[in-house]
Amino acid sequence: MNNGVAVFSNVVIIGDRLAFPRTKDCMRGGASLIHRLPDDSVHRVADFSDAWMPGPGYRDRMSPGKSVVLRSANVNDNGLYELTCGAGDETLIQVEVVPASRVSVTEGEDITVSFHHISVGGALAYARCDRNGTLFFEIEISSGNITYGPGLESRVSVSSGWKTDGDFSPTLRRAQMQDRGDYLFYALDKAKMRTRESLVTVRVEVKKNQSDLTTDPPTPVNATQRPAEGRMETWAIVGVTVAVTVPIVLALGIMLGRLWKSRKSSVPPCSRCGAFFFVP
Template structure:
């Protein structure tokens, strides 16, 4: 196998969350520990130019940082202790949070003036006072283009079907993303990760994969040695866990 190939974990579910390590055939560690978090996501649809809200709730007493990220980019951050709010590029004047966040734990955010550039998977999570990531949920946003004669549209819709989405995180990402949301946010966006430039050849296996039958190497090269999310797009009935997968590039 050549450098920068891919190991795919198929049909990810809630029990796949945890730490993973990649080793070569000689036992040499070729990638830092990857912490995989699994989110339950829903599908949202909105018409271009309209607003869309994402409901989130958590205990906001004490210390912690509520974070929203989309496609490896920061969207919004809130420090419970100081009340400081930060917004990512392109979202400065378009994202607001419920004024009841402190007293009621209502972390619902609203995105105004949706555009097709806003499409993607939004991850909502909290970094608690111990530095642990607490996943809340995820939402895949689809923005429909407004027709030339369309002046009004209905409210944003939410799919009844859910998708399990697995997200890999390494210590390199947690340390490197402070600048993305400025000093007020704890490093650690839950989308994508870059672990170095050129990784050695991946000769072996995913060390801690829970089921070898679901771990397979894909001969797909990438210019960076990175573990990157490949969002599952298969729908899952309420009582089953079928078809979503996490992809890590090493």
């Protein structure tokens, strides 16, 4: 390995994707990405031709593409990776695959995440936490100075006894939806050059507060309006009944009149009806 090459660090949680974004800037024939194991043996992860193609042992975990992305990282993916794009063009990538505890909190509640590290007589000078890759807080152990991420100073606190008991566990007040994500706790030396130590990873989930999900109540019915509404319904029924019944009655009357008239005209005249009268 060449001296003075760029070195990058990547922390990923077990089961998550392991992405090498710098391979997107190294798409040229002959480029390669290898994994150098602790015993100095080498695994070829991918080579570039028309696309980044998976090497032996990675074909079931990677699809050809414009960058190298492994599905479901495991502990054997820990270690140093060498990205070579051409003669003398080399990038080193240190990968740490770590387990993560999971914490769930409801929006508006406080949350405390456990983190302990030696705070006396140690070589490491900083205790730090990153949230989703950006600063959450950092404590300089020698001076006690605390640096917070943007907008967090009023919401984050650390136990005042951290200097004597090594308890750096932060409390985050009034959790918000943007507070969810991955929190990495670790320690660094004064030059901040050494690999992270005492690494602890916590995945925080913030649930929506159900009490905020209000719905409009049903419109109340005015009791004084109900009788009027009832009368209106009754008159509507009467009107419909009359509208239906009257035509039927009229039709029956006309039919009966015609039947009576036809029967009367069909009776023959009585020539001897006078014999029935008594004459004294």
